[in-house]
Amino acid sequence: MPNQKPPAAADADLPDTAAPARRMRGGPKGLRITDVAAQAGVSPITVSRVFNSPATVAPETLERVRQVVQKLGYVPNRLAGGLSSSRSRLIAAIVPTIAHSLFSETVQVFSETMSRAGYQVLLALSGYDDSSEEALLDAVLSRRPEGVLLTGVAHTDSLRVRLANVGIPIVETWDMTDQPIDMLVGFSHYRIGVAVAEHFLQRNVRKPGLVSANDARALARRGGFCTRLEQAGIRDIAEVLVAPPSSVAVGKAALPRLIEQAPDTDAVFCGSDLLAIGALSAARHLGLSVPSQLAICGFGDLEFATETTPQLTSVHVDGTRIGLTAARCLLDRLAGAAQSKVTDVGFRIVERATT
Amino acid sequence: MPNQKPPAAADADLPDTAAPARRMRGGPKGLRITDVAAQAGVSPITVSRVFNSPATVAPETLERVRQVVQKLGYVPNRLAGGLSSSRSRLIAAIVPTIAHSLFSETVQVFSETMSRAGYQVLLALSGYDDSSEEALLDAVLSRRPEGVLLTGVAHTDSLRVRLANVGIPIVETWDMTDQPIDMLVGFSHYRIGVAVAEHFLQRNVRKPGLVSANDARALARRGGFCTRLEQAGIRDIAEVLVAPPSSVAVGKAALPRLIEQAPDTDAVFCGSDLLAIGALSAARHLGLSVPSQLAICGFGDLEFATETTPQLTSVHVDGTRIGLTAARCLLDRLAGAAQSKVTDVGFRIVERATT
DNA sequence: CTGAAAGCGCTTACAG
């Protein structure tokens, strides 16, 4: 483990020369709280208080200790502090991915908010593969986080039980369920699917299709979409399922396959804006005008899409609000609040052009 | 700090009878290595070895201990482990932001690679404000990371000195300097500015302008851009500087201001693709055709831009490669390699349409 | 307001 500085010189009263003794017997050690205490002429407990409860320390003592801390460049060891106090000040954020992802916004705001409150974020990328989830959870829990942000609702029972048993606040996000582990900030993907289906129906779509990733949340949207359409008498919905992560290239390749399956398709619900942009490009190549001949709806409502692809419809979800609300839920509970909140942030279908 | 399970110890109820009152620090404690050891009929050291050097444990013992671990749901406490072993298995990633950012790709790949090697990533968002950098570094170092990924080259001397003194491997990324703290994986923003200027000059641009964020790296690109243009006899380059983070909206607002300053502007170098997309939109509103009347060059080469805004030119940088290379540099050093590598990943100007 | 003692849950070094 890294040392903050070379060890303090034994002769503390002499002005520090720039070249401290690099190696001492037993190898170089980092500065410890006792080094600061000795220099400041107080006990280690007092130094600890300077960091953790400065209000309980006499002003002059406080100042003197701080001077020494500054001069020595002492940084407390939080591994030791966390072990001793059972307060790791660590929050884990478990997210499938942050690259080109809606989640990055959530993690950003979440992290900012938590660090303002004195916590640090351990980033755990789960990918879209569930097979290593147990190992990931082990790794996360081994750090003894004081709270966990989960993306999506945990699916396997084993995971849910383990998380519930840990006894720390958990926020599930970006999804909705009747039985959250603890707290929840999200929205219903199923209802989004329903809403997009209704949007299509209102526009007299006859032959809707689907291009979707096969991850849990995308499949939930698919479920709502198909169910609602079936209620309207539309069955045998053509679909192309792709493996995450979604990209423009994947969407571009998927649309022709869909059109091949169902040449009369007049509307497509894509699992993400990137897929939708790819589909739009493919539609162009196929000579289909969007949205008049082929309507395309994405998911995510990426900022740039408004300007660059007004032909596309998208589903807007407030990832920033999710991150902020999730952070607040956790902080409230860490501050002693008892209730387990469930927040539905909802969604909004954004149609930009009707040409 | 979370407990893995309710207390296993049965001695908790009668505090002050025969035995000297044992101090119960905190509430009920989680499972400890001694609990596993007792159940498996081995010593704690052996359980430790099962996790940290399984090859040194007899196969039957290994199996037996693992069964108990599984049955009890024991997860080692890495705060204790790290303190004891001086190996935190933590790597810090200090990044300005991950939202709508090129950096998210780097962090993604970096994190994946590090976790495959048994490390976890502490995410530290520095923002674009340097004022709190010391505090951020304190927070990071208090976790005793075994390595640090920095975005950009650290600017303040104090920071550089502190980081150098910690004695752990450091990788600076996304920039270039002659005097890296330790290792470096990046490219020269100045040279990008020069290259874009030359690109413009080759296309007979007469009146180039600049829309840029005023962060360190964007200003370096600006420096190269203006210097090269001045060499070609072009001075008084119109510019609009904006505060990060950049966005489409900001770019959209900036272009008209630039055109107002210099109505005959025929090419703009934007600090990012988002700014460029906003500028493109504004150009449309101003009745300027892109690129024939007004060429626009962005930075970042976002994937979707190829499809959605082929009118734009952009500078491509391989963020994935940066993340991967940075991770490898760190891992090599953690594995004992001595050298401090500097990798220039370069860049590439991508021109999509010449219409 | 301040401190001496005990302990957090592990791992290192040394022995057998």
Add this chain to the structure above:
DNA sequence: CTGAAAGCGCTTACAG
């Protein structure tokens, strides 16, 4: 291959 002892650098609980 396995274990008894010592200690990592802090903080809690108690006392003054």
